[in-house]
Amino acid sequence: MxxxxxxxxxxxxxxxxxxxxxxxxxxxxxxxxxxxxxxxxxxxxxxxxxxxxxxxxxxxxxxxxxxxxxKDAIRRYVPWLTQSTQSDVSFTPLQDQPGILTANGFFYERYHSGRPSVDPAQHRLLIHGLVDRPLLLSMDQLQRFPSVARIHFLECAANGGPEWPAAQLNSLQFTHGMVGCAEWVGVPLSTLLGEVGVKKEGKWVLVEGADGAHMDRSLPIEKCLDDCLVVWGQNGEALRPEQGFPLRLIVPGWQGNVSVKWLRRIEVGATPWYTREETGKYTELLPSGKALGFTWVNEAKSVLTFPCPEKPLTSGAGFYELRGLAWSGRGKIRQVDVSTDGGVSYTRAALQEPVLTKALTRFTLPWRWDGKPVLLQSRATDETGYVQPGIAELRKVMGTGSVYLNNSIQTWQVLADGSVNNVQLS
Amino acid sequence: MSSSPRRCAPARGSAPILAVILAATVVVGAAVLVPAAHAAAPGSYGIGTTPTEAEIAGWSIAVPPSGANLPPGHGSVSQGSDLFGTVCAVCHGAFGEGVADYPRLAGGVGSLATVAPAETVGSYWPYATTLFDFINRAMPFYAPHSLTPDQVYALTAFILNLNGIVPDGFVADAQTVPAVKMPNRDGFIWKDPRPLTHDTECMTKCVDPASLRITSTAKGDHLTPRTTGPVDDMKAKHP
Structure with a gap:
């Protein structure tokens, strides 16, 4: 003191x-x-x-x-979600993120076998399978290829998962914090696949990590040749170990786990591998008993980051700027509308530049609070015309037992004392 | 590294002219030597080495439903039973029921369309090859890659037997595992039907205010860790 x-x-x-x-x-x-x-x-x-x-x-x-x-602005976790912190998730403190970029120390973590400590001098990337010329690359060699820098969000498939059955966590960090956005620097995966030469039967790509779980996913070749990146840089420095140091995949707009960290192997094949992480996990059981597999895209989503349960209205009635973040795995955010009456009416918010494809986009709306209870919402529309739905609508298709890909409209209930709660509406 | 501030100052004399000439030379040379990214033929960059067969085989562990890539070896249900008790039961339970919140491996067939579905290896996983693959790549959780292929086959056999999918005399190997038909083999739709909703950008009178009600609130719950102070392990709330 x-x-x-x-x-x-x-x-x-x-x-x-x-x-x-x-x-x-x-x-x-x-x-x-x-x-x-x-x-x-x-x-x-x-x-x-x-x-x-x-x-x-x-x-x-x-x-x-x-x-x-x-000191309050730190990653946090929900102890009752999993049995072990080595197969767990921590959450980005979105309430403390002012702009579209997530500080590397804030960026949410998801491990399947703890965080490995990989020596970049020893690390190798193996590319093989249905290719003309298998390739083994050291980090030095990999970094000689033509490189790009791109800003993209990553969102865990389970972001908002606990909210499927009901409003459960009274916190922006815990309802929405499995998302982050960074500038990534690396080599387009298409460049590496071009260098090895994909045979015409090569339709799927297995990506695999060097962690203890050798976390792996199957990806369609079209996506790999479109916009995937093999990156070593994040927000002005090398990847953090939490984010896959020294090398990870970035699959823009797709659920975070396919962006395999500590990337060690890329195999080209004719069919998917149906790995545990795309069968037993990261599939969506429907009320009918059937399940959806290979559901990758994070659809348009938004949330008000001010106010929120962690950042209430502490100064009474008067002027405030409503602030939030929006994103879509299908491209750019076209607009965000904000409601102060629980979705009866909406007002168009201002989008702040830059508005980038598959990146967090900041929005604001000037607002004068009369000091009475209100129900705040934001609703994103992306460049495909897709409009973010309400939770009740999503439940009509997915039921209440779902875990993944909850992109529903968030309702914040502001009480007369300025406190903010997570609620769901009919 | 020199710390002299003069490194930041503009260069003097003829150096800048020489630098421009050198830079131009490099650019012209690069345009000749490096192919455009789109037109690159395999091997154009000539970076990296060609891995040996042994190097590829050592890391190529993924087993697809065809069973390609399954290693030589075999393991029986009874061998797996002994090993499971030693290596796996601490987390998954003696009968695959799952200890605490560790994954349940057995049972749950017929539960998927109920309000309390149990997504286990037996009830949910579509391919037996995934079981071998995952044990081999990631288990046991506390000591990954510590099992021999025979041990992985034995555990695969035992877990399939726990689920009543194979008989007690089953021996798992590169031929028998891919031939197993899992109960939920046809339970998946491998194409995303999204978008699931087709809302419009309604701006006024989007819902009837009279029908609006709060269906649930997280206010006053005991599920939310603190978001101030040190990381909350909730031990005080959930001893």
């Missing part, structure tokens, strides 16, 4: 320590009056403590860290 009052942060060097000693000495002399003053010292006319202190120098924290006042 003393260090905070002195306006310095953890990891500060000698000057900060000196000022801390000075403050301690002063504090002993001035006693309680000094502490009372420091509590409101940032308001004019006072000069706050951090303005009267020499701060730490450059490279004091060589990698950098968030402010010590941002």
């Amino acid at each position: 003393t260090q905070e009052a002195a306006g310095t942060e953890e990891g500060s060097g000698a000057p900060a320590m000196a000022s801390r000693r000075r403050l301690l000495r002063t504090g002993v002399v001035a006693g309680g009056a000094m502490l009372a003053a420091s509590a409101r010292a940032a308001s004019p006319p006072d000069d706050p403590m951090w303005s009267r202190t020499l701060g730490p120098g450059v490279a004091d924290r060589p990698y950098g860290q968030p402010s010590q006042y941002e």
Whole structure:
């Protein structure tokens, strides 16, 4: 606390320590009056403590860290969802993400066999199967191919899964946080497939990770040749281990698990492999008892990120800007409409540039709250004309036992005290 | 690395002219040497090495429904029973019923169209080859890739037998596993019917306000971890 009052942060060097000693000495002399003053010292006319202190120098924290006042803005998990954190998911704190890019430290995690620590010097990518010229690549070799940088979202198939039967989690982070958006840098998969030469019988591609689960999925060749990327860069640095360091696949607009992390192998075949992750898991059981398989696309979705349960309206009636994020696995967001009356009427929100294909898109709407309870919603429309549906409509097809691909409209109930709750409507 | 700020300053003298000439030369040279991405023939970039048969075989573990790629070896139901008790039952239970929230492997046939479906290997998985593949690639969870092919065959045989799909005398091998027909073999629709809904961009009177009601709320629930302070393991709420 003393260090905070002195306006310095953890990891500060000698000057900060000196000022801390000075403050301690002063504090002993001035006693309680000094502490009372420091509590409101940032308001004019006072000069706050951090303005009267020499701060730490450059490279004091060589990698950098968030402010010590941002400690709540972290990935979190839902302990009752799975039996082991090594086969689990953590959630992006969307309530603390101001723009379309998800900080690498915020980006949600999904592991099937824990997080491997892969040595890039030893890592290899094997490409084989129905190809003219099988290929083995080191990271150095892979990075010599012509590269691109693209901004895309990734969303877990199970994002919003607990909300299928009912409103269950009173939190933006836990209802929508299995999504993130980043700038990815790497080689188009089409370039690598061109280099090995896909035989004409080659219609499916198996992608496999170097983790303990050797997590693998079958992908149709058309998607692989369209917009998939084999990437090593994310948001201005190498991939984090959480995101597949040193190499992962990005399959834009498709459920996150097909973007295999720690990518070690690409096999071209004539038919799918029907792996465990596309039969026993990541399939959708319908009320009829039949199940949908190979359902890949994250359809258009949006959510208000302010206000939300974590960020209530704390200042009473008056002006606020409603803010949110929208995305579609089928292309660009065309528009977002916002309702303050539970979906009886909608008003068009403003989209903020850049509006990119298969990327998070920011929207805003100026709003004057009268201080009475309201039901807030946002509804995205993508460039195909598809309109985000309500949960009741989706349940007519999928029932209440579904787990995956819940892209329904979110309703936030704002109460008169400004608190916000997750509710579902008829 | 030099830390001299002068590295950022503009170069002087004839250096920039030389740099432009060199850069132009590189660009022209590149245009000649590197093929356009679309026109690239296999091997055009000439990057990387050709893997040996042994290198490919070592990593090529995926087993499709045809059974291609299944290794030599075999394992019986009784061998699998012993091994399962030692290696698997700690999570999956002695009878594949699943301990706590670890996956249940057996039973559930006939439950898929009910309100409490049990999606197990026996009731849900369409191909027996997937069972061999997954045990071989990912199990046991705490020590992946620690089983021999014979052991994986034995566990495959045992789990199929637990589900009543194969008889007690079944021996799993590269011929018998792909020949097993799973109960839910035809239970999947392998084509996404989406979009499932076809809404319009209604802007006014989209629903009757009188019919609007809240069907569920997460307010006051005990399911939501804290989103402030340190990561909440919910041990206080769910001891």
